[in-house]
Amino acid sequence: MNDSSRMEELSEVVTELIEFSNWCYDNNEGNYSEVKAKQNKFIRGKRKTDRKSSIIIDNLHFGWNYNQNNAGKKLWAKGYVNTGYTNIAYDRSNENDKKLVFSVKKEIKKIIHLPSDKPITSEIKEIVETFWNYQDKKEMNPKETDVKGYLQALSDKLIKSKNLILRGAPGTGKTFLANEMAADVVSNGRTTQINELSEDEKSRIGFVQFHPSYDYTDFVEGLRPTTSDDGVVSFTLKDGSFKSFVEKAKKTKKVNGQDNFEEAWARFFDAVTEASIEGEGYNKLKTLTGKPVRNLLAYERNEIQGVYPAKTNTYLNHDQIYNVYRGLPGTPKGGFDAYRKAIVKHLKEEFGLKNYTASTVDSTNNQNYVFIIDEINRGEISKIFGELFFSIDPGYRGHKEGVYTQYANLHENPEEKFYIPNNVYIIGTMNDIDRSVDTFDFAMRRRFTFLEIKAEDSAQKMLKQEKTKKLMMRLNEAIVAKEKGGLSTDYQIGASYFLGIDNGEETMEQLWDTKLYPLLKDYFRGEHKATEKLEILGKVYSNDGDLDEAETSTR
Numbered sequence: 001m002n003d004s005s006r007m008e009e010l011s012e013v014v015t016e017l018i019e020f021s022n023w024c025y026d027n028n029e030g031n032y033s034e035v036k037a038k039q040n041k042f043i044r045g046k047r048k049t050d051r052k053s054s055i056i057i058d059n060l061h062f063g064w065n066y067n068q069n070n071a072g073k074k075l076w077a078k079g080y081v082n083t084g085y086t087n088i089a090y091d092r093s094n095e096n097d098k099k100l101v102f103s104v105k106k107e108i109k110k111i112i113h114l115p116s117d118k119p120i121t122s123e124i125k126e127i128v129e130t131f132w133n134y135q136d137k138k139e140m141n142p143k144e145t146d147v148k149g150y151l152q153a154l155s156d157k158l159i160k161s162k163n164l165i166l167r168g169a170p171g172t173g174k175t176f177l178a179n180e181m182a183a184d185v186v187s188n189g190r191t192t193q194i195n196e197l198s199e200d201e202k203s204r205i206g207f208v209q210f211h212p213s214y215d216y217t218d219f220v221e222g223l224r225p226t227t228s229d230d231g232v233v234s235f236t237l238k239d240g241s242f243k244s245f246v247e248k249a250k251k252t253k254k255v256n257g258q259d260n261f262e263e264a265w266a267r268f269f270d271a272v273t274e275a276s277i278e279g280e281g282y283n284k285l286k287t288l289t290g291k292p293v294r295n296l297l298a299y300e301r302n303e304i305q306g307v308y309p310a311k312t313n314t315y316l317n318h319d320q321i322y323n324v325y326r327g328l329p330g331t332p333k334g335g336f337d338a339y340r341k342a343i344v345k346h347l348k349e350e351f352g353l354k355n356y357t358a359s360t361v362d363s364t365n366n367q368n369y370v371f372i373i374d375e376i377n378r379g380e381i382s383k384i385f386g387e388l389f390f391s392i393d394p395g396y397r398g399h400k401e402g403v404y405t406q407y408a409n410l411h412e413n414p415e416e417k418f419y420i421p422n423n424v425y426i427i428g429t430m431n432d433i434d435r436s437v438d439t440f441d442f443a444m445r446r447r448f449t450f451l452e453i454k455a456e457d458s459a460q461k462m463l464k465q466e467k468t469k470k471l472m473m474r475l476n477e478a479i480v481a482k483e484k485g486g487l488s489t490d491y492q493i494g495a496s497y498f499l500g501i502d503n504g505e506e507t508m509e510q511l512w513d514t515k516l517y518p519l520l521k522d523y524f525r526g527e528h529k530a531t532e533k534l535e536i537l538g539k540v541y542s543n544d545g546d547l548d549e550a551e552t553s554t555r
Contacts, residue, residue: 003132006058010128011121013042013055017064018090018124024066025092032066049188060135063189088131100127102134109134150461151177151192154451155184158370158425161449162394165376165428168453170519171494173462174429175374177453179205182370185425206245206371210379216240219384221407226302237410242371242388249369249424257359261325264353265305265318268346272307273298281310284350287342307343316340326356369424376428381444388418393447397422432490433523458495468502471541475516478540479523485533491523512541 020043024033032046042055046066055062089101100112100123110130112123158164158181166174180192186204187197194202208219216222219242223235239247275282281295295310306317316339320330324340325347331337347353382389387403390396402417428448455476459469476492479485497515500506520537524530 006132007125007128009057010062010131011124013057013062014088014090014124014128015121016040017043021066021090021092049190058132086131086134088127100124102127102130104134150457151180151184152189155181155189157449157451158185158427162397162422162424163392163426163428163448165430165448165450166453167430167432167450168458169455169490169492169494170431170433171496172453172455172458173494173496174453175372176496177461178372178374178427178429181427182372185368185370188368204249204367204369206241206369207374208241208372209374210376210384212378212380214379215383216386216406219243220386220388221405223407237407243405243418245369245371246418246420246424249367250421258354258357259359260352260354261322261347261356264347264351265321267351268343269298269305269307269318272296282307285342285346288338288345293339293342314339316343325353326358366423371424371426373426373428375430375434377430377434385444388420389444389447391418391420392426397424453494454489455492455494459498462495463498463502465502468498471501471508472498475537475541478537479520484536484540485520485523487523493519508542512538516541 020036020040023036024030028036034046037044037046043064043066047064049063053061053063087101087103089103091099091101098114100114101108102110110127112127114123154164154177166178168174179194182205183194183197183201184192186201191197194205197205208214217224217240219240221237221239221243224238225233226236227233272282276297281297283292283294283296285293285296287293293309296307297310299306299308299315304317304319306315306320308315314336316330316336321340321343324330324337325344329337330340344353348355385392386406388405391403397420402419405411405418408414408416426448456473459472463469463472472493472495479487479492480489485491493516497519498511501508501511517534517538520534521530524533527533
């Protein structure tokens with residue numbers, strides 16, 4: 001595509017976004033209009049990422065975002081190897097200073113202040129030209145693009161495989177990379193940086209680190225001690241980290257219901273609490289037969305609020321009363337439900353509680369959720385996953401297959417099976433040289449896709465100084481050289497070890513003495529030539545060795 005064609009096409013897209021934004025702002029109180037959007041040629045929807053956008057100009061995919069919060073309207077431009085860092089924005093956050101903004105990541109590259117009511121053609125073309133000039137320069141220096149392309153390729157593999165394990169040598173940045181991939185997936189390609197995610201997007205990333213003591217009750221579900229309303233210690237079934245995360249991912253959007261219990265309860269509980277502090281208690285509640293309930297007091301235990309008549313053991317908590325409001329027994333046996341029904345009646349009469357109407361399911365949750373398991377091979381996998389090893393199989397996701405968990409007989413519905421929905425993705429990380437690698441049995445291996453993160457890849461991605469990269473590669477070549485270290489590539493050292501000297505916070509001597517030497521010493525533990533090999537690698541590191549491309553030593 002020639003320069004004039006791509007200029008005209010992108011200008012047309014930006015113009016439509018601006019005109020659509022102006023219409024919504026001037027005629028619809030700034031709110032997005034689906035009806036109006038359907039009349040557009042390009043901007044048909046409130047938001048579209050490059051992965052789902054049909055707008056392609058000069059081999060770049062362009063997504064957009066109608067940003068309603070501050071009346072600023074944004075178009076983000078994305079090549080298929082980009083991750084949404086490059087933005088053309090129409091900013092109406094200040095009506096006295098409307099502007100067109102071109103930014104890369106959070107750095108503003110160009111601002112065009114608009115003296116007129118709306119941008120004119122020349123101003124739009126100027127900001128579009130700035131974008132293409134930046135794009136051309138970036139293609140001449142593809143390093144940043146290559147890194148982003150590498151990340152997106154990994155994210156695409158995760159989307160396709162559902163379960164992915166990043167394996168490799170120590171210090172190759174596997175955990176950091178897992179977080180970048182998670183950010184990319186939950187934001188639909190908008191960013192790879194956790195700190196740039198919205199709170200909702202952050203809530204869709206889970207993280208645990210396996211260790212030898214981690215088990216099924218931590219991961220799936222188990223019995224935990226709790227204190228009842230009357231102070232008796234008992235055991236309650238609680239979901240573990242992964243199961244609770246999955247249940248959140250399965251939640252559906254519900255519509256057409258009526259339920260204002262929380263609002264009414266909050267007002268009622270405040271009134272009882274105030275009466276408990278100022279006097280003998282709350283005295284406006286009556287039983288279903290009209291008998292006064294004297295001196296009602298408030299309490300809170302295990303983060304659950306409740307009320308009870310003074311000098312009695314009739315504890316009536318929030319969850320039980322809410323069950324009665326919905327037409328269910330307050331407790332499995334229904335004890336004291338007459339009191340709970342009286343409270344529901346009182347909430348309707350005095351605190352505006354409306355009649356309950358169950359919601360209907362509108363649609364399934366199609367947002368992406370990513371669960372990261374750091375050092376996945378350090379736990380006893382079969383003991384932690386239990387029967388879930390079947391559910392995580394990509395071929396058995398969704399409603400069509402499920403399993404009874406170990407404590408299914410204690411569930412509210414014992415016949416309900418547990419399953420993992422299609423919108424949950426799992427990333428594991430593992431060091432190849434860990435002695436616990438063998439605990440990862442073949443049944444589990446079959447359910448994951450393994451990707452090796454090589455030391456040299458981590459150098460290109462994580463290190464800035466060429467001399468640091470050469471130092472790292474020099475040492476790693478010696479580690480695997482038969483006449484020197486004689487180890488496999490699994491024992492090469494990743495770039496995270498070298499970040500300190502790369503950014504000037506650490507000297508070569510400090511890095512060797514505090515990190516590299518102890519690590520290498522552990523590598524060669526038990527070998528009869530351990531001392532000799534450590535001495536050879538030390539000389540290579542300090543440039544007394546004979547490898548090519550040696551740098552001037554600081555040691």
